[in-house]
Every structure is written in C-alpha cells, then in structure tokens.
Amino acid sequence: MLAPRRAAYAEEAAEVEVLQANLEKMKSLTKKIQSSVARLDVSGRTVQDAIGPIYGNTQRLQITTGNVDKILAAIEKAKQPLDMRNREERILRNRPDKGNLSEYIGSIDRTNQALRDLRASNMRSNQAAISELNGLLTVGTQNLEDIFRSSLRQDSQPIEPVKQITTGKEFPRLSQEKSAELRTINIHISNYAAQSGQSDSLTPSAKAYAQERGQYITMSLQNLSTSTITTARKVNAGSVYRQGSNAIASYAQALEGMYTAEYDNICLIFSREEWGPVLLATCQSSLSAFATTIKELDTHVRSNLITDCYLAYEVIDVVSNTSFQLEERTGELKHPLSDALKPIRETAKSSLSTLLADTRSKSQSVTSLLPDGNALPLTTDVMTRLQLMTAYLPPLTSIMRSLGDGGWAAPNNQASGASIPTLKSFDVGADGQQLFSHYCMDTIEALLNGLEACGRRLLKGRSLQGVFLANNLAVVERMIKSSELDPLLSASQSKLEAWKKKAEQMYLDSWKEPSLHLLDVQYTNKQPRPPSSGHAVDSAAVLKSLSSKDKDVIKEKFKNFNVSFDDLVLKHKTYKMEADVRRQFGHHVQTFIEPLYSRFWERYHEIDKGKGKYVKYDKAQLSAVLASLA
Incomplete structure (x- = not known):
C-alpha cells in the first residue's frame, strides 16, 4: 500500500515543480514587459516633444490655406459683377425698339440683382462697381421709359369724340397685350425709382403716361370745347336760350367717356394705390380746358342773364351728373369738376333774384295799357320763364336749397362773388320742389302787385281795373295748368284764389250803382209788408198804396237803373276778356243783379202798365241779357 501512495505523491510533486517553474518564467516575463513599457513610455514622451511643434504649425497652415481659398473666392466673386457689367452693358446700352423686350428686361433684372448683392457685401472695393452698375441701370431704365412712352404714343392719336357719341360706340381703350407690356415696363421702372430713393408722388412711367394720354384727351376734346x-353765341340778342342748343352736354358726355376709358387703362397698368393719382394727373390738362370753357360760358351768361340764365342751369345739371357718374365709376374727379362749376353756379344763384327783380321792375314800369283791359304780353313772358325753369328742376332745387327759403328775395353780393349764407341755407333737408313753388309764387305775386298798381294808375274805373287784373290772372292760371307748373303749384292755389276774388270785387264794384236803384223803402208800421218770395206779389196793389211822390221815385229808379244797366252791359261787351273771365264775371253779375231786379220788378212793374216807358225789361228779358254777358 505504501508503494502506490508514494508513486502518486511523486507524480503530484513533479506537477507542482512544473507549475512553480512556469510561475518563475511568468514573473521573469512580467518583469521584461514592465521594463519594455517603461522604455516605450520614455520613447513616447520623447516623440511627443519632438512632433508637437510640427503638428501646431500644420494646423496654422491649414487655417491659412482656408483663408487664402476664401480670399480667392471673394476675388472671383468681386470680378463677376465686372465681367457681368461688360456683358449686360452691351444689352442695356441699346434700346430694344425692334429687339426682344423680355431679354432687355431680364438684363435689367440681373443687373439689379448684382447691384443688390454688391451693396450687401459692404466692401469698399465694390463702390466703383456699384456706381457703374447704378449708372447702367439708369440708362436701362431711361430706355424703358422711352419704350413706355413710344408704346403709348402709338395708341394716342387724337380722336373725334362726336363719332363715338352719335354711333353709341365705347371710347377706345388700350389692348390687353399692350396693357400687359406697359404694366411689365412700369413695374421695373417703379422698382428702380423706389431703390434710387425718388420721392416724387408719381413714378417716371406714371408721369410719362399722364403726359402722353393727357395730351391725347385734351386734343381730342378741343373741338368740343370750341x-x-x-353755340353759346346769339344771333338774336333778345332770344331766350333753348334747352339742348349748346354743346355742353356732348362735351361732358365725351369727357366722361374718355375719363372712364382712361381709368380702365390705368387699372390694368398701374398698382392699386397709383390709380387715383395717375388718373388725376392724366386728366389735369383737359380738366383745366373744361374749366376755362365753363368760365367762357359764365361770362356769356352774365352778359345775357335774363335770357340765358337757363344755360347756366343746364351746365350745372349736365356737369353735376357727369361728376356723379365719374365719382361712382372711378372714385375721383368730383372735386375738380365741382371747382369748375363754382363761377357759373354763383351766376345761377344770382339769376333768381335778378329775374324776380326784373319781373317786379317791368310790371311796375308799364307806361300804357289797352283801354279794353286785355292782358299784357309781360304776363306771358313771366310765366314762360317759370315754365322753362321746370325743365331744370334738379339744378334749381339744389341752388334754392343752398340759398334757403326766400334767399332769392335780395340780390347776391356781386362784389364777393358768393351769396351771403343764412341759417335757412344750412337746411340740407329742405324740399327743393317746395322751395321752387315758393319762388314761383313770389314771382307771380310780384307780377300781379305791379300790374294792379299800374291798373290803378293807368285805367279809369275799378271795373276795367278788375277786368285787366282778371285777364292777367287767367293767363297765369292757364299757363300753370298747361305745363309742369300745375303739380308744383297745387298747394299755392289759395293765393291765386285770393287774387281772383280781389279782381271780381273790383269789377263788381261798378255794378253796385244799378243795384242801388233797385232798393226801396217800406214802412211796415203802416201796412203789412208784401211777401218778398214764395208768393206772387200784386204790383197794382203795391202801387195803389203809394203816394204820387213815391210813385215818381219808383219811376225814376227804373229809369236810372235802365241807363246804368245798359251802360254797364255795353262796357262789359266792349271789354277784352279771357273766356274764363267773361264767363265768371257774367255769372257773378247775374247772381248779384237778377234777384234784386226780380224782386223790384214784381213789386213795381205796373208803374207804366206794360207800356215799357219806365220798365224796359221784364224778368225774362233781363235774365237773357245777363246770360249773354257770360
């Protein structure tokens, strides 16, 4: 068992030794690496210290290079207007009369843009170029003005307006193509004028238009002015002006037609804010000529005021209507036309008091009258005046409103040339036709007052005076009813009725004499009074109750009545009476005398027992004679 363990321990010990040997190698390698890193760091710092200045110089060189490039670009840009000027100068120095107008205008646009760019750069080196381009634009714009004027002149040959009036044709206008071309030119001229700081109210193109077209209008209207x-001049010094015989109506109609046509042209060529000023400038010359013509008419009217005042009324009416139409159509020209009317309007104002004074003077200065009581021609003349005035009611009522009710009673202040204003003259709401009717009645009453005074001075007997006054009244009434005066004077009829009653009373005064012979005295305390009506009267019984002396009185009354009555009947038949007057007077005489005579005859006709020695007329005979008076 020990042997295998020892073998295992020996193997592990060998591995440990190998690991330890590797570890020693790693430590040795680490030390070498650390030594290399230290040497590399020292080398890096050395390189950085060496390369740093070179890198900074490189950056500065890059910036300098960029600046140089920009300067070169600016130089090229500065050279461009100079190059462009040479190119555009060749175009702009030559008028495009027969060339391409659009190319010419394009050249102006390019030059204008280049000029704006140069001014925006604010470089001193560009000042000479700016000056040169500005001069070039001036030349180009002047050439455009010449083109504008020449183009207008082609269509500005004077015309004869009477042809347009008589044929009913419209007055000529510029064609759409011509108007568009002129509008384009005007825009460029106006733009240059605005950039160059011109302070005139009218642009050069507007002035050119006003001059060319103004001359065209003035020359076209010259013949109508003449x-x-x-036509105002008179062949017969005493003739009264006839409405429409003067050419003022045609003149004003032509003026209106040409101004309206010109306004339409202006609207197509100029901007909205220019319409009014350009129209006024264009019409200025012809308006001055028109005002001068009206002054000439005014001078003529003032020299013939009694007969030609109607011309003044017609001028006011015609020109006022023209002014209204133009104001409505164009919004302009009202004040110039009103100013032109002022002199003749003041003359028209003064004519009202002059005519009234003339009527009063002529009616009071009559030196002789016909012995038959016939009406005077003066009455017809005065009423003819009033009839003629009804044809000019619009201007007359306007004048009368400015004078105020009764403002025509005294002559205007001729020295100042204007009437003295009164509180009544500020009544703008006054009824003009009512004022005219008041003026007519003032004229008629001035006439009748003068005629009544002349009748008393020149005619014997109130009867004849009454006939004279009634005849003139009949003429007045007849001429009122047969004209436009009738509806106007309907409210004044009561005044005429008062005059008619006065004339009747004057005439009937002479018939009081025979009526006095038909009055008797009755004593009711002696015997019952015989009935005066409703029952037959016994004439024989009445006479039987009278004494011889009373009977002689009755006889004398019959005789005196016969003489007076026959004399008045004869005079009545010798008087020259208007049909209405004769009928009216005859009726009043019959109404007055017949009842008195019938009563007297019934009571006393037996005074001569039917022999006719004293009682010349029975009731039927007297009624027939009285009926013949009507």
Missing part, C-alpha cells in the same frame, strides 16, 4: 363756346 363748339361749346360757339
């Missing part, structure tokens, strides 16, 4: 002034 025609308007020519």
